[in-house]
Amino acid sequence: MPSVLYRKYRAQNFDQLIGQNHITKLLKNAIKTSQIAQAYLFVGSRGTGKTSTARILAKAVNCTNPTKDGNPCNGCSVCKAITNGSMMDLIEIDAASNRG
Numbered sequence: 001m002p003s004v005l006y007r008k009y010r011a012q013n014f015d016q017l018i019g020q021n022h023i024t025k026l027l028k029n030a031i032k033t034s035q036i037a038q039a040y041l042f043v044g045s046r047g048t049g050k051t052s053t054a055r056i057l058a059k060a061v062n063c064t065n066p067t068k069d070g071n072p073c074n075g076c077s078v079c080k081a082i083t084n085g086s087m088m089d090l091i092e093i094d095a096a097s098n099r100g
């Protein structure tokens with residue numbers, strides 16, 4: 001089955017996000033200092049990286065072997081489960097598709 005391009009080339013760590021340096025710096029610092037907010041709201045136009053950023057944040061917070069700079073390792077079972085969408089403890093709500 002062919003893969004959709006946005007899934008195939010989706011950023012997998014904060015350093016791969018383009019044009020969001022101020023956001024990635026803030027989130028990486030929160031991870032490094034263990035000062036994660038109770039909730040984050042990602043708002044913006046389509047294609048700006050909201051979903052990618054949220055998934056990377058979820059991986060970084062739950063990663064069993066995060067890097068020193070706040071990125072997820074992308075190698076542990078948690079990171080792999082989040083990447084392939086099989087993490088049972090992670091619920092992604094697509095507000096654009098689920099209005100009401």
